[in-house]
Amino acid sequence: MAPERDPRIANAFRAMRSLGIDAETVKPVLRRLLKLYNRNWDLIEEDNFRTLADAIFEHSDDKAKAEKNSDTVDEDVEPPFKKPHRGLPEDQVSSTGGNGKSIKDIEDGEVPKSSNDIMMVESSQSVSRDPTQCCVGEAPSGSKFKNPIRVNSALDEENSSKRLILRAPCSNQDANNCVLDPMIRDIALDRENGNSIGLREIQRSPQFAAPTSRICPGSSNTSEHSEKRKKKLESGSSYDHQTTFQTAYDIASSTCGKVKVSLTCNHDQWQHNFRVPSADEVLSFAENTCHKFYETTGAQFSLIKLLNELCESYLETNRSSGNYIHRSLSCSRDSTREDHPEADQGKRISSGSGSSVSRGHVISRDSDKKKVFHKVSDITNGTEKVKISLLDEKGNEDLPHYIYCPENITYESAYVHASLARISDEDCCSGCIGDCLSSSIPCTCARDTGGEFAYTPEGLLNEKFLQSCISMKLSPKKHHLFYCQDCPLERAKNINMPEKCKGHMLRKFIKECWRKCGCNMQCGNRVVQRGITRKLQVFLTSEGKGWGLRTLEELPKGSFICEYVGEILTNIELYERNKKSRGDDKHVYPVLLDADWATEGVLKDEDALCLDATHYGNVARFINHRCLDGNLLEVPVQVETPDRHYYHLAFFTTRKVDALEELTWDYGIDFDDKTHPVKAFQCHCGSQYCRDRKLKKNSFRKF
Numbered sequence: 001m002a003p004e005r006d007p008r009i010a011n012a013f014r015a016m017r018s019l020g021i022d023a024e025t026v027k028p029v030l031r032r033l034l035k036l037y038n039r040n041w042d043l044i045e046e047d048n049f050r051t052l053a054d055a056i057f058e059h060s061d062d063k064a065k066a067e068k069n070s071d072t073v074d075e076d077v078e079p080p081f082k083k084p085h086r087g088l089p090e091d092q093v094s095s096t097g098g099n100g101k102s103i104k105d106i107e108d109g110e111v112p113k114s115s116n117d118i119m120m121v122e123s124s125q126s127v128s129r130d131p132t133q134c135c136v137g138e139a140p141s142g143s144k145f146k147n148p149i150r151v152n153s154a155l156d157e158e159n160s161s162k163r164l165i166l167r168a169p170c171s172n173q174d175a176n177n178c179v180l181d182p183m184i185r186d187i188a189l190d191r192e193n194g195n196s197i198g199l200r201e202i203q204r205s206p207q208f209a210a211p212t213s214r215i216c217p218g219s220s221n222t223s224e225h226s227e228k229r230k231k232k233l234e235s236g237s238s239y240d241h242q243t244t245f246q247t248a249y250d251i252a253s254s255t256c257g258k259v260k261v262s263l264t265c266n267h268d269q270w271q272h273n274f275r276v277p278s279a280d281e282v283l284s285f286a287e288n289t290c291h292k293f294y295e296t297t298g299a300q301f302s303l304i305k306l307l308n309e310l311c312e313s314y315l316e317t318n319r320s321s322g323n324y325i326h327r328s329l330s331c332s333r334d335s336t337r338e339d340h341p342e343a344d345q346g347k348r349i350s351s352g353s354g355s356s357v358s359r360g361h362v363i364s365r366d367s368d369k370k371k372v373f374h375k376v377s378d379i380t381n382g383t384e385k386v387k388i389s390l391l392d393e394k395g396n397e398d399l400p401h402y403i404y405c406p407e408n409i410t411y412e413s414a415y416v417h418a419s420l421a422r423i424s425d426e427d428c429c430s431g432c433i434g435d436c437l438s439s440s441i442p443c444t445c446a447r448d449t450g451g452e453f454a455y456t457p458e459g460l461l462n463e464k465f466l467q468s469c470i471s472m473k474l475s476p477k478k479h480h481l482f483y484c485q486d487c488p489l490e491r492a493k494n495i496n497m498p499e500k501c502k503g504h505m506l507r508k509f510i511k512e513c514w515r516k517c518g519c520n521m522q523c524g525n526r527v528v529q530r531g532i533t534r535k536l537q538v539f540l541t542s543e544g545k546g547w548g549l550r551t552l553e554e555l556p557k558g559s560f561i562c563e564y565v566g567e568i569l570t571n572i573e574l575y576e577r578n579k580k581s582r583g584d585d586k587h588v589y590p591v592l593l594d595a596d597w598a599t600e601g602v603l604k605d606e607d608a609l610c611l612d613a614t615h616y617g618n619v620a621r622f623i624n625h626r627c628l629d630g631n632l633l634e635v636p637v638q639v640e641t642p643d644r645h646y647y648h649l650a651f652f653t654t655r656k657v658d659a660l661e662e663l664t665w666d667y668g669i670d671f672d673d674k675t676h677p678v679k680a681f682q683c684h685c686g687s688q689y690c691r692d693r694k695l696k697k698n699s700f701r702k703f
């Protein structure tokens with residue numbers, strides 16, 4: 001062994017002792033390491049003797065395994081790391097002995113007796129989510145620990161995982177002091193356990209006093225890394241901490257191999273659940289993502305070909321212009337890896353709604369300018385049955401700021417009264433069973449649609465109903481418009497001298513079966529309430545309309561897409577909001593629920609409602625306007641209340657829509673009316689019937 005007075009040896013023992021590792025355990029491992037590293041102390045001392053500590057734990061692991069394998073182990077003798085906890089039921093706190101000794105003792109060749117005890121939580125246990133500190137309970141009866149266990153939780157930034165540090169006072173010291181005593185076990189928080197925080201023991205050894213810093217070998221990955229590291233050491237190459245926890249693949253290459261795209265992953269060995277995927281797995285996953293989000297549906301598309309071409313382009317660009325476009329590539333030049341800091345800039349960020357967002361850089365070949373693109377895999381945060389992605393391939397727009405909400409929510413004063421008592425026998429089909437559409441005689445819920453259901457058995461809007469709605473909207477002749485006696489819109493503008501009502505469009509309602517009906521949720525007359533089922537995507541439009549919504553699949557005529565969801569506001573509240581915003585907002589998101597305003601003489605303010613999706617809304621808030629020939633039609637749907645001041649506004653396709661087509665509807669804007677709550681904008685709908693374009697033409701003629 002090394003000379004006893006070598007201060008580095010003393011330091012090594014001291015460091016291990018502070019981790020609760022006794023000298024007898026340290027000695028053989030340190031000796032082996034010194035031999036292995038050719039007495040290169042730098043490697044051993046690095047990171048506060050981390051390598052030494054690792055090696056000790058590996059050694060103990062190996063020893064335990066060897067003991068287990070050779071059937072010589074007495075069943076009652078506990079292996080050093082896998083010892084079952086005695087005297088306590090599972091999921092409970094247990095104690096174990098530990099040894100501690102001074103450097104002096106070691107130098108004297110003496111192994112000191114156990115002086116400390118530790119307490120630890122084993123397996124899963126629910127604890128409070130207090131972010132700083134909490135008590136998880138009293139020590140169990142029979143235990144010498146009389147004080148509650150303290151759990152400190154801390155975010156381990158290096159490993160992006162939360163760690164809990166458990167501290168327990170020992171029996172032979174003052175309890176208050178003991179909380180600060182180095183009798184601490186680190187316990188990793190099992191994040192996959194969701195709300196019930198699970199604690200998993202990382203390390204345990206009867207001969208160790210509680211370590212003061214974390215050492216956590218034991219995952220399968222760690223063994224993999226240990227193997228790799230051992231191989232490296234055996235092959236004589238110098239051991240480098242940096243490269244040990246990296247995986248690097250060359251993914252693609254130019255034909256001559258001069259330019260390469262490689263993938264590097266820095267995965268710290270302490271990150272428990274990290275499984276190193278193969279290059280093939282990564283590529284096929286990425287290729288699927290490309291198909292899904294970038295619509296690279298052609299069979300000829302291959303990500304690997306694309307990346308190889310990228311490498312070729314690198315050379316080509318160099319040849320032709322002498323400029324580099326390499327900034328987001330990791331490029332190997334003459335077999336020497338070059339580090340490009342930008343290569344690592346694709347980050348996970350969080351949008352205002354809490355959605356998980358990928359952000360990265362797109363290389364623009366023309367300008368050599370990097371742009372930021374956004375991809376959100378699910379803007380609904382899991383609140384809808386289907387995921388809805390968001391994609392900005394152009395990198396021009398900030399992510400939308402709002403909170404995704406799958407259902408309407410009352411803001412303040414709106415009167416939305418849905419009660420079972422209000423639903424009369426004529427408003428439900430309590431005698432029905434199963435699917436109302438399968439019955440030979442349509443039930444009472446079809447009464448409002450002329451005794452026929454509005455839906456087909458395939459869940460589409462039936463042709464007759466759809467056509468009559470479309471024709472009412474396309475030609476709102478006089479008898480399709482109604483005029484309020486005392487229009488809430490005009491009243492909001494001037495309560496004392498309201499102007500004459502400008503008219504509201506008459507609508508056909510669908511009435512869906514609901515809670516008081518005897519049918520089940522799969523009944524064909526429950527389409528809107530079952531929610532979104534189609535594959536949709538929010539994307540950045542190229543016509544300057546901002547974000548838009550498109551379908552990722554072909555949609556038959558009459559398909560239900562989504563309903564318009566937002567805050568339920570009274571018309572007055574909307575008016576006040578609009579006044580406050582002073583027209584500064586880039587986009588506006590209100591729709592009026594005015595389909596039934598004509599049925600009552602004078603509508604109360606709290607009954608004149610609208611939906612505003614500015615702050616809270618669903619995917620419908622992204623649907624842009626198109627004059628007259630939009631491929632969607634909005635239909636009022638009665639679900640939970642026969643009171644038609646409040647209803648759902650559902651969108652159905654007016655024709656077959658191809659995959660990737662933008663979905664649009666006619667907002668019914670009067671581009672001349674500057675006072676309407678749905679503010680007119682400069683229309684870029686592109687329709688030949690564009691009303692705004694006509695206005696421009698007209699005003700042009702005037703001049």
Ligand SMILES: C[S@@+](CC[C@H](N)C(=O)[O-])C[C@H]1O[C@@H](n2cnc3c(N)ncnc32)[C@H](O)[C@@H]1O
Nearest residue numbers: 545546547587588621622623624625683684685
């Ligand atoms: C309900 S939002 C639609 C989503 C919006 N494009 C966005 O980026 O969030 C309505 C707003 O979109 C814009 N918009 C919708 N249709 C448009 C069109 N045809 N031409 C120009 N802008 C349009 C207008 O700014 C309008 O106020």
